[in-house]
Amino acid sequence: MPNPLIDDRTLDFVLHDVVGLDSLLALPRFAEHDRAVCDATIDSVRRYSREVLFPAYRLLDAEPPVLREGRALVHPRLQEIWPGLRDLGLISAGRSTEIGGQQLPFLVTLAAILHVQAANCPLYSFLGLTTGAAHLIEAFGSPALKERYLAPLLEGTWTGTMALTEPQAGSSLADIETRATPSGDHYLVSGSKIFISGGDHDLTENIVHMVLARIEGAPAGVKGISLFLVPKMRPDGGRLAPNDVKVAGLIHKIGWRGLPAAALNFGEEGDCHGWLVGEPHRGLAAMFQMMNEARLVIGGSGVATASVAYQESLAYARSRPQGRPLANRDASSPQVPITEHADVRRMLLRQKAIVEGGLALLLQCARLSDLAGHGEGEAKARSQLLLDLLTPVAKSFPAEKGFEANVLAMQVHGGYGYSSEHLPEAWLRDQKLNSIHEGTTGIQGLDLLGRKVMVEKGAALRILGEEVAATCARAAKAGVDPAWIAAVGETGKKVGALTGELARRGQERGGEAMLLHSADYLDLFSSWVVAWQWLEMAAAAREALADGRTPGAFYEGKLAAAQHWIRTEMPKVDALITVCHEGEESYRTVPDEGF
Amino acid sequence: MNHIVCLAYVPDTETKIKIGADGKSIDESDVKWIVSPYDEYALEEAIKTKETKGGTVTVVTFGPAKADVGLRECLARGANEAVRIAADGLAQVDSLGVAKLLAAAIKPMPFDVLWLGNKGVGTDAQTLVPMLAEFLDLPHVNLVTKLEWKDGAVTCWREIEGAKEVVETPLPALIAAQKGLNEPRYASLKGIMAAKKKTIAVKTPADLGVDVAAVSGDKAAVRWTKLELPPARQAVKLIPADDPAKAAEELLRLLRDEAKVL
Numbered sequence: 001m002p003n004p005l006i007d008d009r010t011l012d013f014v015l016h017d018v019v020g021l022d023s024l025l026a027l028p029r030f031a032e033h034d035r036a037v038c039d040a041t042i043d044s045v046r047r048y049s050r051e052v053l054f055p056a057y058r059l060l061d062a063e064p065p066v067l068r069e070g071r072a073l074v075h076p077r078l079q080e081i082w083p084g085l086r087d088l089g090l091i092s093a094g095r096s097t098e099i100g101g102q103q104l105p106f107l108v109t110l111a112a113i114l115h116v117q118a119a120n121c122p123l124y125s126f127l128g129l130t131t132g133a134a135h136l137i138e139a140f141g142s143p144a145l146k147e148r149y150l151a152p153l154l155e156g157t158w159t160g161t162m163a164l165t166e167p168q169a170g171s172s173l174a175d176i177e178t179r180a181t182p183s184g185d186h187y188l189v190s191g192s193k194i195f196i197s198g199g200d201h202d203l204t205e206n207i208v209h210m211v212l213a214r215i216e217g218a219p220a221g222v223k224g225i226s227l228f229l230v231p232k233m234r235p236d237g238g239r240l241a242p243n244d245v246k247v248a249g250l251i252h253k254i255g256w257r258g259l260p261a262a263a264l265n266f267g268e269e270g271d272c273h274g275w276l277v278g279e280p281h282r283g284l285a286a287m288f289q290m291m292n293e294a295r296l297v298i299g300g301s302g303v304a305t306a307s308v309a310y311q312e313s314l315a316y317a318r319s320r321p322q323g324r325p326l327a328n329r330d331a332s333s334p335q336v337p338i339t340e341h342a343d344v345r346r347m348l349l350r351q352k353a354i355v356e357g358g359l360a361l362l363l364q365c366a367r368l369s370d371l372a373g374h375g376e377g378e379a380k381a382r383s384q385l386l387l388d389l390l391t392p393v394a395k396s397f398p399a400e401k402g403f404e405a406n407v408l409a410m411q412v413h414g415g416y417g418y419s420s421e422h423l424p425e426a427w428l429r430d431q432k433l434n435s436i437h438e439g440t441t442g443i444q445g446l447d448l449l450g451r452k453v454m455v456e457k458g459a460a461l462r463i464l465g466e467e468v469a470a471t472c473a474r475a476a477k478a479g480v481d482p483a484w485i486a487a488v489g490e491t492g493k494k495v496g497a498l499t500g501e502l503a504r505r506g507q508e509r510g511g512e513a514m515l516l517h518s519a520d521y522l523d524l525f526s527s528w529v530v531a532w533q534w535l536e537m538a539a540a541a542r543e544a545l546a547d548g549r550t551p552g553a554f555y556e557g558k559l560a561a562a563q564h565w566i567r568t569e570m571p572k573v574d575a576l577i578t579v580c581h582e583g584e585e586s587y588r589t590v591p592d593e594g595f
Numbered sequence: 596m597n598h599i600v601c602l603a604y605v606p607d608t609e610t611k612i613k614i615g616a617d618g619k620s621i622d623e624s625d626v627k628w629i630v631s632p633y634d635e636y637a638l639e640e641a642i643k644t645k646e647t648k649g650g651t652v653t654v655v656t657f658g659p660a661k662a663d664v665g666l667r668e669c670l671a672r673g674a675n676e677a678v679r680i681a682a683d684g685l686a687q688v689d690s691l692g693v694a695k696l697l698a699a700a701i702k703p704m705p706f707d708v709l710w711l712g713n714k715g716v717g718t719d720a721q722t723l724v725p726m727l728a729e730f731l732d733l734p735h736v737n738l739v740t741k742l743e744w745k746d747g748a749v750t751c752w753r754e755i756e757g758a759k760e761v762v763e764t765p766l767p768a769l770i771a772a773q774k775g776l777n778e779p780r781y782a783s784l785k786g787i788m789a790a791k792k793k794t795i796a797v798k799t800p801a802d803l804g805v806d807v808a809a810v811s812g813d814k815a816a817v818r819w820t821k822l823e824l825p826p827a828r829q830a831v832k833l834i835p836a837d838d839p840a841k842a843a844e845e846l847l848r849l850l851r852d853e854a855k856v857l
Contacts, residue, residue: 036667040671040787
């Protein structure tokens with residue numbers, strides 16, 4: 001059986017029994033949709049991903065885009081695929097019907113997108129970056145910019161990018177140097193950007209870059225950054241004219257090789273036109289709308305890349321006879337599939353716990369995004385706070401633990417996994433990027449501890465505590481093992497206490513002391529949050545079994561994975577809490593020469 | 596040009612078929628249902644032709660209420676209307692009965708081309724196409740992989756063993772699609788939303804004037820008495836190749852004595 005990419009039944013279970021898609025469909029924004037439409041949407045993208053995108057994955061990985069005469073050329077197979085990929089309608093799926101979208105919940109769109117990412121992870125970026133660029137123009141652009149740029153972007157006849165990073169300014173956007181000088185109804189933009197995904201290609205006639213730059217005389221730091229729309233080709237009297245955006249080179253990446261990543265020079269000849277989007281000096285705040293959406297999508301890539309590898313290793317393990325049970329000394333007896341060996345079972349169940357735990361967390365965040373955007377009253381504000389808190393976790397957990405899962409998928413394949421004849425090595429390369437782009441894991445740790453848990457005197461963390469308590473109550477009622485419930489509940493109290501302690505440390509000794517172990521804090525916080533999701537899934541599985549739903553093994557599998565995650569991870573959280581509490585200082589105090 | 600496409604809603608070809616408790620039907624509890632892949636080629640060609648020459652595409656199926664999911668998928672891809680002949684609660688109807696029901700539904704509808712896949716992947720035993728053509732008194736061309744439209748006629752390239760046969764038929768005609776005719780499109784999100792707003796016309800056998808009792812259950816021409824899964828594949832037997840002559844002898848012995856093909 002071909003790789004399913006994402007397990008159908010698990011996705012259905014998470015959407016309906018865990019996250020509760022039906023409650024979202026009751027919102028006025030989504031009144032036109034019902035479950036049948038949501039199912040049909042996911043199913044169409046699923047089929048396309050399995051039948052068209054997945055078979056092309058290895059080819060596009062083996063033969064990345066090339067630079068010819070200043071233009072990035074994608075693989076001919078991608079040229080064939082693009083019209084079908086574009087016409088699925090994912091770019092505009094979540095946008096309002098007034099501007100040509102389908103007004104689907106982000107929860108449904110993301111569930112569909114996961115299949116594209118699992119089948120051929122780099123290709124979704126062409127769509128996702130375009131969605132993000134169009135959303136920025138819709139939210140902050142002038143009427144003239146909307147009139148000119150929205151339709152071709154939403155239809156996918158043009159694509160979009162986000163152009164933030166510069167050679168000397170990656171994570172530190174405060175240090176960008178690209179300049180914008182007023183010139184009539186536009187600005188003249190000059191500067192260099194690097195690692196621009198989809199920054200150049202030959203799939204569409206135009207590419208719309210959303211560029212961060214400084215207006216001449218702007219204040220230093222992030223308060224002097226503005227957002228500009230800079231097209232590769234600028235509309236000029238009914239035709240498209242070159243806009244002085246040059247490709248300086250393509251990055252030779254180890255993964256995501258179907259997607260060109262370019263170094264771009266803007267205004268080499270002093271003729272690069274850009275148009276201000278939103279208020280001057282407010283560009284970073286605007287861009288963060290795109291970044292926050294992008295971070296959840298990158299979380300999706302982490303889940304999807306771990307999922308496709310998990311499914312591959314599971315199928316391999318079931319079909320690979322090797323060795324005999326330890327108690328069987330009869331060398332003439334048939335070999336057993338490696339799924340019968342305890343260590344292989346460990347590797348498979350751990351992958352499952354990471355993949356499905358990450359999936360549940362990600363889809364919870366998508367639901368919160370829908371409620372924050374289109375909910376009403378207190379639920380709207382509450383959802384926004386909780387989403388902000390969980391976004392760094394939803395971005396980094398699938399990347400970091402997903403990488404571990406990808407390693408396990410390779411390990412299950414043994415020597416074959418280390419060869420390029422099998423796919424796990426490619427997914428391992430792809431997964432690594434997810435802990436680097438759209439804010440490294442280090443940045444996510446700083447964001448979580450330095451900003452998100454501290455906001456409004458810990459309001460978001462209190463809301464999360466209430467959500468966890470509600471899950472514990474549901475689990476207790478469903479008959480989930482009380483030891484699991486206690487472990488999640490008690491860990492939550494310890495995380496809360498540690499957070500308070502670190503906040504006090506920050507007040508007394510400054511941010512450096514508070515954030516010294518932000519990476520460990522992100523790690524332990526993420527493990528606990530995912531344990532919360534596994535408790536929710538355990539409750540849903542118990543309820544399903546009590547209702548006599550079948551197949552029983554499916555729900556037993558959920559309980560086993562919940563047990564694995566909660567019973568093996570919560571003790572590790574305790575150890576990390578101790579490290580944070582003690583403020584272990586080795587890497588702070590080691591002299592530079594001592595490395 | 597107006598098109599009617601008959602389609603079957605069948606178990607996904609990836610489904611692991613299990614036999615039901617009665618031993619003569621399949622266990623449907625874990626089955627995913629899809630539009631038969633060969634019918635998808637027929638639908639795609641009808642929609643493509645509509646897009647270039649105008650007209651409408653109507654999809655028709657015989658099936659239970661769950662087949663509406665398949666019909667909506669066809670509407671999302673570009674079909675204009677959908678008709679379902681309700682099979683809910685009926686005993687097993689064989690291909691002859693299905694052909695009679697489809698013919699009764701299609702007869703009053705104006706069309707230029709009636710499309711089918713050359714086979715379902717369910718229980719049709721590849722017999723539906725000629726029977727339906729006979730009941731509707733239509734010329735039919737099966738296993739079509741290429742078409743060329745003319746005024747009031749169509750030239751069809753059809754697969755025959757080791758060659759292609761080129762035939763021309765006047766319209767209206769029944770054309771049955773073979774793999775290779777086209778690459779079926781996927782439903783777009785916009786199409787899915789548009790399909791939601793369309794109505795599926797549901798007709799019962801009685802509405803069509805067909806006495807279903809006479810073509811189903813014990814009265815069907817084909818009755819299922821027992822279902823068996825194919826035997827499990829045997830493990831591969833490797834013949835040591837150290838001595839080619841001995842290996843050839845061993846191969847001959849196995850083919851003769853064990854496989855019994857010589």
